[in-house]
Structure formats: structure tokens, C-alpha cells
Amino acid sequence: MTVYGILFYLLAAAVVAATAVAITRRNLVHAVVYLIFSYFGTAMLFYLFGAPLLAALEVIIYAGAIMVLFLFVVMMIKVEAPEEYLFPVRQWIPAAFFGAVYLAAGCAMIFASPGNEAALRMLLATPREFGLYVFQNHWFSIEVISLLLLLALVGALRLGRGKHRTGDQV
Amino acid sequence: MIVPFSHVLLLAAVLFGLGIFCAVARRNLIMIVLGIEIMLNAASIAFVGAALRWGDLEGQVFVLFILAVAATEVSVGLAVIVYAFRRTGSFDPGAFNLLK
Amino acid sequence: MHLEPANFPYLSAILFSCVAGLLAIVFIPAENKILIKRVSASFSGMTLVLSLILFVAYDRGLGGLQFVENIPWIPSLGIHYFNAVDGFSLPNLLLTGIVFFTGVLTMWEMETRVKEYHALYFLLVTGVFGLFMSMDLFFIFVWYDVSLFPMYLLIAVWGTTRKEYGAMKLTLYLLAGSALILPAVVLLYVRSGLNTFGIVPLMQAGLFTPGEQKLAFLLLFLGFGILAGVWPFHTWSPVGHVAAPHGVSMVHAGVLMKIGAFGVLRVAIMLCPLGWIYWAKLMAVLAAIGIIYGAFVGLRQTDLKYVIGYSSVSHMGIVGLGLSTVTAEGLNGAVFQMFAHGIMTALLFSSVGYIYDRTHTKAIPELGGLSRIMPVASTYFIVAALAGIGVPGLANFWGELVVFIAAFKTYPPLGVIAVLALAVTALFMLRVVQKTFYGPRNEQFAQLPDVTFAQGVPRMILAAVLLVFGLCPALLFDVIQTASVPFMSGLPR
Amino acid sequence: MKWMIAAPEMYYFSAALWFLLLSFSGKPRAKRENMTALGLAAVGVLVCLASVWSDGYLFIKAFRADMFSQVFKVLLSLGLFLIVCICGNISEIGERRLHDFYFLLFTCTLALMLLVSADHLLSIYISLELSSYSLYVLVALRRDPRFGLEAGIKYFLIGTFASAVMLFGMALLYSAGHETYLTKMTRALAEIIDQPMVIIGLLFTLGGFFFKLAVFPFHFWAPDTYQGAANQVAAYIATVSKVAAIAVIVRVVAFTGQGSTYLVHALVMLSVVSMTVGNLAAIVQKDLKRLLAFSTVAHSGYVLIGILALSPAGYTGAVFYALALLLMKFTAFLVLVALADDGRNIQIEELAGLHRRSPILALALMVSLFSLAGIPPTIGFTGKFLIFIAAIEKGYLTLVIIAMINVVISLYYYLLVIKAAYLLEPITEPAPLRVSYPIRLLAGTSVAAIILAGFAPYWLIQVAQAAV
């Protein structure tokens, strides 16, 4: 067990813990903040796995952009937290049950497959080669994703902008 | 040498499960979206781990695109949710029962 | 099997005149009812003439398949547009022609949504003709369904009693039958390994293992048997008979049920002889039950059409019994009975149609004493009823006779049961005749007119056919034998 | 010029951009926009037809053009064209939104085309997302916000959920097999296909496509979305996106699933459940669109039968069935759109007296429904027939019998609709129905197409075989 191993387990524990706490917060703001922690953890994991660029992007985009967007929305709509009935029984009991079964099955499955015991070696993908790789092999997907982002932009615009008027029309 | 690959998968699986749980068990649209984000995150962890296992970059590339898709999802999703909030005044997914 | 190519495509001509009539009707404006009726009468008459020509021109000495038309349709699947006529299908074609034509004439007075009615009617009969003349499994299935799905609207729109229930029940029931037929057909296609749906190539012996034959035969027998009104699956037919308008009842009881029996003969028996021999006892038992059971239930009915419906359950039981005796006589009798019963039941429905249109009731208790008021109409009915009883001199007698002889040879006990049913049939038929037509002149209907000559034409035709084939059955038996005897002789034992 | 093999994509890309630019310019006018879209879609069909024979790879093998994909592109473009044909008076999308509407429509078609010829897991995923997102927005665009919003939210949430599942599946596949190109997966997965993790990964991956095809359990969005979306959008989802979904599932299964009995088991279960659930639930529906949605679920079950045969015959059947679905569903929706002149949802009893108000529409409805029920001689029957042949060749007789029983069940509710159209008489005589001449023409043509393609399907089958 190397120091990296210990690091991995610590981070994993942190991520899981942060996520678990996040999804049980009644207050959305708290939830989002805890989730940001979990994303930081994930970013470190990426770094540990030798993907520094992805780690950076994770922090910037996920923790930075996306979660902040969440926060922004939550703030913008001043939602009274207690309105939500946290974990209705009819939802979380079956969810928990299936989750448990799922985890059991997942473990069984992961450890059943022989290939998975392969120990991971330390590797490093420098941003340079990563970028090169992406733009050599996947610029088709990049084009598509750009179109997707554009479309998302348009969609968000339309859905956000027209709503009052459409709302009035009804 | 860090850890066996299976542990990484296990971590991903646990996160995935948590995400699903969040998406299924919380009566709140925003939390549903968050849960889905968590699921995506789990997937990306699995990808990075796998990339490390095979020692190539495909997995990492996936993660890059997952980030973009997540961003899209959040933008559209939140737009819709805000729209919905404006109409129904709550985040309760149970409020949508008109179609049946 | 001997194949005799056609010098002129009579069969396609029949189909064509059906389709042409259909299109013609579709393009006539709906207001012009009389023209529509004339058109449909003339086109159906054309089919009748053509089938008569076939019946005459069929070379009884030669036998085998004649007037063969064979065009590859979907080569990649081995589907051929393969039409031919043999001793089994020829009587049915003639039957269809007659019933089709007379059915059109019977519905002459109908005035509601004439255009749609005749269009659907033509579609229905196109399917029937196609099925009787096709020698390709794919087409047989296609025609089968083509002849089924107009029934729903025909019954539900123009029908009378509980029409929507009856229509729905009938359609679903029969399609459940086809749900069993299609897998069996495909199974045969796949297992043959010949990549063909043609019946002729598939008939070669030893193509299918006994196991396959048993399975396929069971599926096919149940599938087609539902349409033939085999005992436990018969309940759709009285309901449908009652609900349907008279012209449709004629085609339906007269021809559609024959499609079922014919399908059993053409597909199941011809392709899976081993399965036939294996399941024959089951068939026989069901048929015998149907015969006696239908007769008994008929005793209880108070609705004219219900009575006819159950009588046809009983009579189709006789057909089934004939098919189940693995003998040439059995087949002869069965096919003859198909023909005779078709004509007879068509005549019954046609007469009932006239009576119902005048009196607006089918309830036997409300009727009575009609014989004094409309003697001719009641004569037609009585003739048909007597034929149903199996009075010699009318066609049905011969079919029943031959079937009973064959059955008595193969399954003596069942034969006895079936013969006993004769008495019951006589009882309920005569009861109906007595309650409906005899008794004091019914003042309620006193002023109703009798059948005029023109109206009488279709019934006259049918009665004449009954009489002709009753007096010289050899006309038909000669034809049927050309198919049954070689088939039975070629049967693997 | 090797770029020409991507001609359809480029064409639709530019068309989409054109509408995008328009949307920044002046105010749209329904007639003009529709005409433009019609013209563009028509040309698109021609382009796709022209590039049917093109064959090859692009973008480092991430994009693959072969007979299969090109045939499907033709189908997609055809579908788009037909849909645009019935967008003449699309009153449920605000006139102000028309540019966006057509932009999304074309983008979605583009995405589906990319999906059809994507060969890399990543590109598949991305194109799938692209098409899904454009559909989310399209659904939410409905003017009546109660419907549009609810349908949009449900569609969006379940869609993203499914795509997350699919992504995880891809992750599993990748981590187990180290292959991301479909074409190479066959080899890569050959020996490990029976590992549970791989199959689960495969199944999760397929889940994303099942979502598009509305296979149980991923069908839950379909009824609400159909009901909530504007009629034309629902028509688009029911026809074009289904075609693409069939294509991609066939491709993925063909490349990865070979020789996996467990996968076949799973598919058998899913298909049986889908058709049963779809047909049963459809029986009690009142809203015509909702009923059609459930019948779509059932049809996805039938298609799966063809796919799980894992044989060229089965794929042929599936491809043919895609065409059949396109035609039949389109005809049904055509009637629906023509009836709902103000874009409302059509309840079944609203069909009363249709046979008088517009015989041609009634006929089209009847033919399309019988074709959906798979009654010969219609294209629906031929499709089922091919699929059943393939299934029985593999020995799935019971499965076929179950499917046929389902056909009987389905006929029940189709007959209820037909009964409404032909038997019932409206209580209060509705406003006289004005069916424009082109719509009549379209209805007549599609009826003829359904019946002809059912009665003489030879060359269509040839095409399908060539595609596989």
C-alpha cells in the first residue's frame, strides 16, 4: 500500500462522504456547497490518476461554473427550504432497497470480472499531449459538441425569455 | 502502483448509486438534476480510472466531453426548472400530474 | 401432383373482377346508389360466370392442379403468386361465386351507406376468392386476413343485434386464430429449408419431421378451426351471424366458415399428414361434440338467426368429422358438405333477411303464421330447413351420408353419436319452421307483401342449386375425387 | 473528394444554420417559413438519395458512411420532409418561434444522421445528446405551457437520467474492453462478452437508445411527451427519431452483442414486456396521441424481436420495420394534425362521424391503424412477417406466438378508434372540416404507399437486405 493508495482511499472516502451529506441536505444551498466539496475531491482523484488538465477543468467547470449556476438559481429563486418534505417514505424506502441491492450486485460483479484486479500504474497525461490527442482524434465530436452548446444556448434563451408572454397567453 | 482497478470502479459505482438515490428520493427538481450530475461525475471517475488502467487517453477525452454535456444539461435543465417554478411556484416534481 | 397451366388466367380474372368492382364502386359518387348496386351486381355476376366456366372447364379426367398461374412475387423469400384449382377448391370457388352474387342481390333493398357497404363487401369476397385459389402459404395468410378485417365494419355498421359486441368478438376471435396460423406457416417455411412458401413443393413427403408436423398441425388446426367453428371455439359464430346484415351473414356462414375448414384441409392436412393422423382422434371428438352440441343448443334458441347459427355449428361439425376420418370418403363428404351447407345456410339467411326486413323482428315467438302471408318466402326457408335436416333430394343429404359412412367406418361410436344428432336437428329445425310459418295467420303482419319474382331470384338460384346437386351429386363428387383419391393414395402411412 | 460522403450532414448543418441566422433577423411568417423548410427538406431528400452509394470513413473513423447509414439517412430526410409537409398550420408553436422550431427540427435531423453513421462511442453519445436536447426544447416549445412544460420536464429528466445510465454503461464497456470503436468492439468483446460487467455495460449503453426507441422500462416519457408536445413535434418523435433509434440499436447490437446469450435473454424479456405493457395500457386511453404513444412502445417490442434474432434476416426485418413505422405512424399523425386545425389534442370520441366529414381522412386513419396492427396487405404486416421469419429461424416460436397474441390485443383498441371514426355519430355536429387539397393528396399517397408496399414489397426488401 503506497502513499498514493492511502491518498486514494482518503479521497474516495471524502468524496463519498461529501456526496452523501450533500444529497441529504434540506437546504439547497448547503447541498450545493457540499457537492462542490465532492467535486474538489474528484478533481484531486483525477490528478492522482494522472489527468491534471481534467482536474483543472473539473474544478473550473463543475465546481466553478455548474455549481455556481446552481447556487445562482437557488439564490435567485428564494425558495423557502422547509416547503420540501425531505425523503418521502414512498420514495426513499424502495430507492434505498434497490440501491442496496444494486451495490451488492455491483460489488459482486466488479470483483467477479477477472480483469479488474489489474493494479493501476502511475501515468501522467500532460495537457499538451492530451490536447493534441483530442484535436487529432476527436475534433468531429468537438464540432458536434459545439453545435450542442449552441443549441443549449438557444434553448435556454427561448425557454427563459418567452415564458412570461407565453404564460400570459394561457 | 496505487490500487486495484476494481476499487476505482467500486467508488464510481457507489457515487452512481448515490446519484440515483438523490435523483429518485428527493422531492425536488433541482435535487434531481443534481443527482444526475452526480451520476455523470461517477461515470467520469470510472472513465478516468479506466484510462489509467489501459494507459491511453480515450477515457479522459470522454470526461472532457462529459463536462461539456453536463454544462449543457444544467443550463437547459435549470432554465426549464426556473420556468416551471415561475408557473407552479414550487420545485415539487409531484406538481406535474396534468398528463395522464 | 399434376400441374396444368392455364391457357387463359381465369383465376386472376376472378380476382381482377372483384378488385375492379371494388375500385369502380369507390369512384362512383355515394349518392348514386342504384348505379352502385348495378355495378356490384354485374361484377359479382361476372365472378359467378367465371367460376361456373371453371367448374365446367375443369378436366375431371386429368385431375390435379389446373388453370395454374405462377408468378414469382418475392423471390428472396420464395413467395409466388401461385394460383391453381384442384378438386378441393373448385367446389368452394363455385360456392363463393354463387353466394357472392346472391348476397349482392339479397341486399338490394338496403339503402344506408350503400357505397361503403358494397366496397367492403367486395373486399371481403376478394379475400375469400384469393384464399380458395391460392397455392402459396404467404398469400393464403394474406387473403385470410383480407377477408377478415372488412367484417368488423360490415357487422358493426350495418348489423342489427348487439352488433358492436358481435363484430368485436368475431374479429378478435378470428384474428386470434390467425395469431396461431402465422407462426405455424413461418415454422413450416423455415423448417422446410427450401426457402419457398409454395404448397406444392412443401407437400413432398418426409420434408418435416413428425414432431414438426404435430406441432404445426395443431397450431394450424386450432387457427383455422376457430374460423370453422370447431366446438369449444364456436361461440363467435352465432353471435356474428346474428349481428351481421343478411348479405354478410350469407357470405359469413356460407363461405367464411368454409375458409376455416378449407384451410385445415389445404394447409394443415396437406402439409402435415403425419400430424393429421396423429391428431385425427382429437378432431373427431371435437367435431362430434360440435354436431350434437350445436343441435341441442339450437333447440333453446328463440332468435331465428341464432338457430341458424347453431345449426351451422352443428353442420360444420359434420365437415370436421369428415376431415377427421383419415379416408378419401371422409374428405369427399367433407368438401361436399362444405358446398352444400354453404348454399343451404345462405338460403336460410337470405330468406330470414327478407322476413326480417318486412317484419323487423327475428324473435320466433313474435313471428308465426307467416306461411299464409308470404307463402313463397316461407317456402324458400322451409326448403333450406329441410336441406338442413338432411332430407334426400337436397344437396346436404349426400354430404352427411358420405361423412357418416366414413365416420362410422373409422370411429363407430362417434359415428353413432353424429347420426343420433340427425333426430335432434330435425326436431329443432321443424320446431322453428312450425313456430315461424305455421299456425293461424298472423294479423300483425297480415298486410306484408310476399316475395316478388325479382326479389325471389337469389333465393331461387340457391334453392335450384340445392336441388340440382341433391339430385345428381355425382356432378360434385367426380370433381372432389380427382383431388381426394390421389392425395390419400400418396399419404405416408 | 472524400468530404462528399458527409454531404447530407453538411447540407442539413447549413440548413439549420440558415434558420438560426433567420431567427436573428426579422419576424417569421408561417407560410413563408414553411415553404422554405419544405424546399430545404425536399432538396435534403434529393441530397441523401444522391449520396446513397457513398461509402467510407471520415474524422479518423469516427464517422462511417455505408449502405446502412445512407439508407437510413434517406429515411430520416424523408421523414423530415413529411413532417414539414404537415407543419403548414402549426398553431401550437407560436409564430414568433418558427425559426427556432425549424432550426431545432433540422438540427435534430442532422444529429440523428450523425448518430446513424457515428462509429465511435463518444460520437454516438454526443450525437444522441444533440438530438435529445433539440427534442427537449422542441417539446417545451408548445404554446400551451401547461402541456409543453410538463412534457418538457418529464422528457428532459428521464432523458438525462437515461443518458447518464448510458454513459456509465459506456464507462463499464470501456473499462472492461478497452475499445471505443464499434467496428472493433466485436473482436474486443468476443472473449469477455459473457462477463456480467460487460453485459451490464452493454445493457446500460443500450439503455440510452432504448430511451429513444421507448422500450420498457425507458418508455415512461413517451405517453406524456406525445400528449404534451405539439402534434407535429409528437409526429416527429414518433417517426424520425424512432427510425434513427432502430438504426443505432441494430448497429450497436450487431457489432457488440454477437454470441451473447444473456443479452438475448434480456432483450427477449424487454421486448415481451414492452409489447405487453404498451398494448395493455393503450386499451384504456382516451387521447389519441397517448394511445399512439403506447402503441409505439408495443412496436418497439416487435422491433426488438427482429434485432434479438442477431441474424441478417432479423436486421433486414428491423430496417424494413423502421420504414413501416415511419409510414404508418406518419399517416396516423397526418390525420390527427388535419383534424386538430387549432393544434389541440384529439380525443378519440372527437373522431365521431369522420367518415362523413372527410372520407379520405377516415380511410387513411383506418389503413394506418390496420397497418399498425399488422393486418395484410399493409406494410405493417410485411414488416412483422420478416421479423417473425427471422425469429423463428432462430427458434423463438413462443416469442412469436406471444407477439401475435399482442397483435390481437392491439387490434382491439385500434378497432375502437376505427369504430369511433366509422360508427359513432357526433352528439353536436362539429364545424365542417376543411381538409386542404395537398393534405388530401398526401393522405391518399400515404394510403397507397402503405398498401402497395405491403402487397408488393419486393424491392423495398431488396433495399433493406442491401443495407444490412
Next chain:
Amino acid sequence: MISFSAECATLTALLLTTFPPFLAFLVTMVLTRSRPILSAKLSIGAVSLSLACSIFLLVLRWGQPEPVQFSFRLLASSGVDVPFGFLVDPLSVLMLVIVAAISFLVQVYSLGYMAGDPGFSRYYSFMSLFAWAMLSMTVSLSILQLYIFWELVGLASYLLIGFWYEKFSASQAGKKAFVMTRTGDVAFFLGILTVLLNLGNLSIPEMNGPAAGGMPQSILTLSAILIFGGIIGKSAQFPLLTWLPDAMEGPTPVSALLHSATMVAAGVYLFARLFPFFSLSPTAMSFFLGIGTISMLLASTMAIVSRDIKRVWAYSTISQLGLMIMALGAGGYFAGVFHLTTHAGFKALLFLCSGVMIHQYQTNDIYELSRLGCSRMKVPILTITLAAAALSGLPPLSGFFSKEAVLGELAGLSNPVWLCAGLAGVFLTAYYSFRVIFILFSPPPDAKPVDIDAGSQHPDHGDTHHEAHYRFMAVPLIILAAVTVALGYVGEPLRAFLTGGGTLGGVHEEGFALSHLVALGLAAGGMILAWLEFGRPGAKQIGIVERIPPLNRLFAERWYIDHFYRKIVDVLVDRGIAYLCWKNDNKVIDGTIDGMGKGTVESGRLMASLQSGMIQYRMLAIFAVMVFLSLYFLFQQI
């Protein structure tokens, strides 16, 4: 050459005998419905032609006992070869003549009786059908062919009995007749099938020939008894005898035809036809003997108490038929046929006479008739007396000779029971027939005779043609009376002709004197008893039986046989089996089907309700299914 020409002539005559009535039937049925007189002419012409030809045949074939066959091919079905054609032998020729003659006379008679009836031409077309069926049945070559025409005879009698279908009782009687005979015919048909299977051939000569002897005894007995079932039905023998009295609902001429020569005679004819075949099985023969006896006695007892003149004769028919069957069963071929012949004569006469009276006074009740003074109708009353005498076997009338022959046969049997039964029958016959006669002759003192011409008329026609009608009816009476008187003396030549030199049915001369004297004595005794009770001046006209109410009721109710059948049909068939089948059809079979339908719809409702859940439930469902599948794979693995 000669033989050929003879054959040719025979064939022509046969065709001319059998087919004209059929043509007449078709023509009158289809074309001349609306022209009664023409129909009548056609039909009578046809039947007279048949009569002429049959007489010609008789002359032609006289003294040639060996049969001649002509066969044609009618039915072609592999395995079932049914020879169709004509079998001409003394029996059939004799029967031809009888049938043709009686039909002819009856049709002439009907000119008067049925005049003005609305269904006049229908009546005649049915009559022709009847004649055709009976004639063709007589000369059929194969038993199956015989069965076919046998059925047609049944059909014709159904139509004729129910001729006045406005009367419920009439249509009821017709139905009853048809169904009951049909029941017998089922047995008959089964018998035919048995023969076919075991003999492989149905031609009558074959069955009578040596080939039949090869069949095992049990099969032989079985088939004989089954075939006899048909005879029981047609000839109204013991179990199935109740339809015949009801058949009186038909017009009287029809009854005459039915009872004398056609319908019921067919049964006995069949017996005679297959006599050699039957006599191969002694068991069967004694069974027949028993049946005949029972029916004879039962019927006579019924006849004693009946007040309806036609019914009396009907019962007497049954008993006489029973007598014939006894004779045949006893092996007296000639005796049976001879009695059949003579009986045809006087029974027709009886009915026709009664018909005249009924037609005149519109009542069947004997007391009514005598009160209205029917005794003043000269011709009928005389001829009826004559006929009654013949019926009760008084010399020198034909009945005497035939009965003596029969009794002779019975006397020849080892077991004296049969003879005694026969003698009892003679006594009863004499008693009931003369009971009727005396009642008719001695009207009660309070009688107010109605003048013939002033007599109430047949409802449908006025007085004008009345005389003509009367003449039409009288002529046949006289002819038949002559026959009745004369027929007795042709017995010996007839025997020679029939038995072709005594091969069949040997006569037993010994015991002749005794039995005949006893018979005569009994007949006289019966007559005297009748005279004492009804005839002598001041007689109360109440028979012994009527003094014993229970017995009277028993007889009047026909030994409750009819009630028994009613019960069977009502309770067992209608409310029993039929009801069960019907309920089963509605409740069980249809119930299952509809239940399946309802179940489907219900489950559909369930499925749809799953749809209307919240978004998250759907995600949950997806998740659940995924988990389930993963578990499935896992367990597949392990």
C-alpha cells in the same frame, strides 16, 4: 332377343311408373301454384299413367318370379359405392300396383274432398311427391336407395299431415310424425351402415342372397334389429306408435293414403323386402314377432274406447300392421304380404267412407255422426259396413282370407301364445269395428237428422258443386268396395306369383280347421258383443271398458305412452340436455372468453395507472429493472 325386348319394355314401364309423379310434383310446385284445376289434372294424369304402367308391368312379369335389376351410377365417392337402380320382382311389382292404385283413387277422391281448399295445388303437388317417393321406394335396388325414398315418404307425409298448418294440432302432428319416424330411421341408418361395413354391399338381392349368411350371427341380429327400428318408426309399431293417431289431423284422403298403401305400409313392405335377410336371424325374428303382438294388442285396446272415428281406424291400422308383422315374424311371407294387400284395400275404403261423412257433417265424433244421421248416406254407410266386416275378417270378404292365412302361420308356431294373441286380436278387432258401425247405425232417440244437401258445408266451398264432389268421392268408394270383395279370391294365384312355387314362407295346413273355426267364432263373438252393447235397440251404447274408469282412462290415454314421450322431450331434452348445453355455451365458454376480454381491459387500466405516477417513480422503475437485470446476469454467471 326376346328377353332383351322384355327388359327394355320393363325398364320403360318402370321409368314411366316412377317419374311422372315427380315431374308433376315439380311442375305443380313451381309453375302452376296459382292454377289448382290444372295442377290436379297434371297430378292425376301422372299417377294414372303410373297406374297403367304398373298394371302393364304386373301383366308383363306375371309368372316370372326371378328378379330383374337395372342399375345406374348416381353417387361417385371412393369407397362408398351405392348401386342405384330398379329391382323388379313379384313383390315390388305387386306393391307398385297397390301404391299406384290407391294413390290414383285417393287423388280422384280428393277432387271432391279438397275442392276449393286454398292450398289445392299445393296439396296435389305433395300428393305427387308422395306417390313418386313411394313408387320409387318400392322398386329401389339397394337398401340405401330405399332409405332415401323412405325418407322422402316421411317428408311427404310430414307435409301432408301438416297440410292445414293454421291448425296448431296439425303442424304439431306433422312434426311429431316426422321426428318419431326419424328416430326410427336413425336406427335404420345405423343398421344400413352395419350391413355396409360387414357385407360391403347394400344391394337388396345381395343381402337376401347367400352372401349375408356369411355374416356372424350377432352382427346379423344387430343389423336386423337396427333396420327393424326403421320399420317400427314407419309402421308405428310398439314404442313409436303414438304419431299415427295424431296424423289424423291431416285431410282424410291423406290419412287413407297414409294408412293403406304408402306411409305405414312402407314398413311392412321393407320387412317383406328383406324377409330372407331377417329370417337368417331367429332371435331377431322372434323379437319382431313380439313387437308385432304388443302393438297389435295395445292398439286394439286403444281403439275400443276412442270416440273419434278416424282414430278408431288409425288404431286398427296399427293393430293390423302388428298382425302383418307377426305373420312375417312367424315366417309367413305370403301371409304378411297378402294381408298387406287386402288391408290396403279395405282400410282405404274405411277412411274414404269416414271422409265422406266427416266432410258432410264436419265432425269426427261417432256419436255426433250418428246423431246427425249419417246412416242415411247410402253409399258410404254400406261400403263402410262392408269394409268393417272385412277388417274384422268375416267371410267372404278379402280380410277373411288374409287373416286366415296369418292365423295359419301363427298356428304353425311351436309356442301357442302367439296364436292366442292373434285370436285375441281378431276378437278385439271385430268388437271395435262393429262398435263403430252399430253406433253409426243406431242413432240415439233424440237424434235430429240433418238433410244431406242442407248439411253444413266444408268451410271453403259452397253447395253448388256439392253433388259433383259427392260423385267424385262416391266412385272410388264403389271401386274399392268391389276390390275388397274380390281380392280375397286371388289369394292362391298371388301366392304362386309371390313365392314363385313355395320357396318362401311355407304354409302350415295342419291346425287349419281348428284355428280358423276359433277365429271365426271369436270374430262373431266380438260382433255380437258390440251388438249387445251398442247395436240392439235401447242399448246404452256404453262398452264394458267404459264401465271400468281406470281401464278406460288407460286406454283412452293410449297407455300413457304419449305422456312418456312428452316428458322425455320436455324434461330430458328441452329442460335437460339442451338447457345445460345452452347455459354452458353462455356461461362457461362465452363467459371464459368475455372474462378474458374483461381481464385484459382491467390489466390495461392497471398498466395505464402506472403511467400517471410522478417522474421519480419512473426513474425508480428504470433503476429497478436495471438492478433486476444485473441480478439476473449475475445468477446466470454463478
